[in-house]
Amino acid sequence: SIVPYYQEVARRIGKDTMQFWLDSLQYGNHSIGKSIDSFWLNNTIKLTPDEQLGIMKRLFFNQLPFQKRTHEIVKRMMLRESNANYQLSYKTGLTYNEKGDQLGWVVGWIEENKHPYFFVLNMEAPSNISLVDTRISLLKKILSNQGFFEGKR
Structure with missing residues (x-):
């Protein structure tokens, strides 16, 4: 992410x-606020893990109101690991809450x-603890504990 x-x-x-697309997708609280270029960074838009999960499923199954080509481009951008046993696709995010x-x-x-198999991992931590690498490390440990990465699921 850049x-x-x-x-x-x-x-x-x-x-x-x-705003049209946030409303059409029923994405979170649909709120952009005053700043078009930071509403997802400054805690203006609020999403639940269930809403994030729903968007991921709709993206995977090409059920969002976009062309199939657009779905495929986004899915290719999200693919992070691919081998004979599994393909792991994800998007990360990091922001700060009101505290x-x-x-x-x-x-x-x-x-x-x-x-x-879909997942949503949401973490909260004090600002002096880095979540950048911790998010992915924890996700992989959870998936491994659930029996993934071996190609047997």
Whole structure:
């Protein structure tokens, strides 16, 4: 993720179009607030883990109101690991809550034997603890403990 890139894309999309799509997708509380290029960073938009899970499932099964090509591009961008046993796809996020604590996300799926298993990991930690690497490390430990990465699920 390159935040300045996404911020520029959001500015080019514009507030009205962005609001249309947040409403159409029923994405979180649909709130952009005053700043089109940071609503996902400054805790303006609020999402539940269930809402994140729903978006991941709809993306995977090409059920979002976008062209199939768009779904496929986003899914390729999310693919982080691929081998004979599994494919792991995810998107991370990091922001701060009103108290100044970090909120870290990892959302996506792991595929084994052509079957997707969806996940949402949401973490909260004080600002002096780095969640950047911890999110992925914890996700992989959880998935491993559930029997993933061996191609047997």
